[in-house]
Amino acid sequence: MTEDMTIFDALPGQLMDVSEVTHSLTQMWAGTPSLDQEAPSEFRASQMNIVLHFGLKTSPDEAFDRFNTAIAFAQRYPCRIVVLCPMGRESSDRLLQGKLFAQCYVGSSMREMCCCEALMLGYPTREAGFLSNQVSIWLENDLPTYHWFNRIPAERITTMHMDFVKRCRRVIYDSDIEEADILNVKWPRPEAAVDLAHARILPIRQSLGQFLSRYDTSKLAGGLLSVQVRYTEGREGEARNLLKWTESCLQACAKDAKLSLNAEFTLHKADCDHCLEIEWSYDDSRHFLWTHESKGLDARVTADFGAGRVSSPMQVGFLEPVNALAEALFFN
Incomplete structure (x- = not known):
């Protein structure tokens, strides 16, 4: 041009x-x-x-x-x-x-x-x-x-x-x-206004949801101190929406387990080789870390919710523009 x-x-x-x-x-x-x-x-x-x-x-x-x-x-x-x-x-x-x-x-x-x-x-x-x-x-x-x-x-x-x-x-x-x-x-109508960045992380939300669903809600929400989402240049929208989604999920876990959720939820711009990272910290040895490489589909989750350490690779990416548009218009 x-x-x-x-x-x-x-x-x-x-x-x-x-x-x-x-x-x-x-x-x-x-x-x-x-x-x-x-x-x-x-x-x-x-x-x-x-x-x-x-x-x-x-x-x-x-x-x-x-x-x-x-x-x-x-x-x-x-x-x-x-x-x-x-x-x-x-x-x-x-x-x-x-x-x-x-x-x-x-x-x-x-x-x-x-x-x-x-x-x-x-x-x-x-x-x-x-x-x-x-x-x-x-x-x-x-x-x-x-x-x-x-x-x-x-x-x-x-x-x-x-x-x-x-x-x-x-x-x-x-x-x-x-x-x-x-x-x-x-x-x-706030519910009718949709962020394409939220739509793009649909596969990530699905993959993390499937992984976390195997654990008891009290183990996920109890004693949680902080949740950090770190991002690199060009992924702030995805990071913000991922943090909001994570907080919503953990609030639901706390309600299900009849617990109070007093964790701090923060967003950080980071100079690292990952386009997105999520890290949860607890008042004991429990821990959760998810990382996504800046290019490709490679991601990894490392977690310990009291039953032993788990480390597993994931193949997950962001929705392509046309699919993200459809998700935002019809399904979000």
Whole structure:
């Protein structure tokens, strides 16, 4: 990508007037097939809308990567993608711009086909207050809508984009790349706001849960002094969510064992060869340590909950972007 390329420029699609986008989309899917082929519309059955909303700090490369993730997701879960691309002050005199991207993907069988569509809007930041109206025109109104914020400042979400949030079934963001204040946004429905970093650690949560489920809850929660999660650069979001999940699990263990949990839960940035570490300390010889290598799937758990030391390797990684997106939207 060139340095002067904007987010809007970086994304594929046919440039056209904003007013022509939906009409062109309708005409395209209504194309007349040949005698031995079905119309493209036969393979287009949207289940939802996804609004991919970029902030000014999004780089063209990052925008292209997120767009490709959304398209790959749409191949599994047919949807209409609406992409919002802000233009900075140097482009503030430009009017709204539109792009249309549509493509059909053929599977291993010629009968396996999926058609994807993305409607893109380039807008000057001074027009951000009118986005809701334009987006509502582009959405398939009878389908649920999901909103993906990418580098939108928390203050801007709160003051300008809550209309989007109130209409959406779920809102997602990635705390690994957002400013810390994203965690303080007062979402209308907090349970509907999902961190992609939390979704990415699903396999880790499952593996640790399976390992710890073999032990009595009183051995896990009783006498616990501290829980530390250590992380390296680029994994703070995963570490924060892992700490929160660990505390929730241990609170449940304490409740089941009728104990009080008075442990200290802390997060530490570490200069080590592991992208994540979890360590529990007790008031006796019990101990728990889980480490995950910075690359690959290699992890190891070492523990002693009073019945002897156990050391075991694990093969576990983070969800890939498309799977993490699905987890965040549907299952979290």
